[in-house]
Amino acid sequence: MYKHDEVLHVHEDLQSRLIQSALILFEENGFKNTTVNSIVIHSGSSKGGFYHHFKSKDELLYRIHESFINHVNRLVDELEQKDLPPAEKLDYILTHFIFVYDHYKAHITVFNDENKYLADEYKTEIVASRRKFKSAIETIIIEGQAADVFTKDIHPTVITMSILGMVNWMYTWYKPDGRKSLEDIAEEMKIFVFNALRSHS
Known part of the structure; x- marks a missing residue:
């Protein structure tokens, strides 16, 4: 008989397998054309196993989003x-936000597309x-403007949404095997952002 922690480990492995299979199938065929049955077959699971972890395909897609948004919100908690x-x-939150693509590019791509x-x-x-992550960035911008570190010529909400848009849309062009490494991209994006934010006072 499994010990309690071993049972949890088995369940976590099955949940991970189901998510990984869904990511592959959603990318290949789209959410609408992927059935629960195809996810079950691909993951070597069963419908009982699927419905033990997810009440529907919708919930599975939501959990794909949850996995990476929880990661970025933990950055906020760490920063506090x-x-x-x-x-x-x-600098801290931008670097770690960009590096979300190191582990969650497939999650972000599937979620944004589907x-x-x-x-x-x-x-x-x-x-x-x-909203938590957006508010954290906006608060940093407001603090920087109050300290005359960042320009006051641009509204903090406009700056925040520009940063979010720039990084969020990386899923459409960033390739792990591309000419630029994630480290290079992070450094160049930060140069771009900080040059734009430089206070002229």
Whole structure:
């Protein structure tokens, strides 16, 4: 008989397998054309195993989003424990935000391409979970402007949405095997952002 932690490990492995299979199939065939049965077959699971972890295909897509948005929101929690000036806070959160693509590019790509099929109940939760990260960046910008570190010529919301848009859309062009490494991209994006934010006072 399995010990309790061994049972949990088996369940986590099955959940991970189901998500990985869904990522592959959603990328290849799209959310709409991928059935629960095809995910089950691809993952070597069973329908009972699928419905033990997810009540529907919609919930599975929501959990794909949850995996990477929880990761970036943990960055916010970590940052709140650090006593850093605004520029260092922005450097920290930008670097780690960009490096989300190191582990979650498939999750981000699938979600952005297929989220139009999500039920409204999940869309509401997604907006709420993304608001935390947006607010954290905007707060850093406001702090930097108050300290005359960042320009006051641009509204903090415009700066925040520009940063989010720039990084979020990386999924359309970033390739892990491309000419630029993620390290290179992070450094060049930060140069771009900090040059734009430089205070002229």
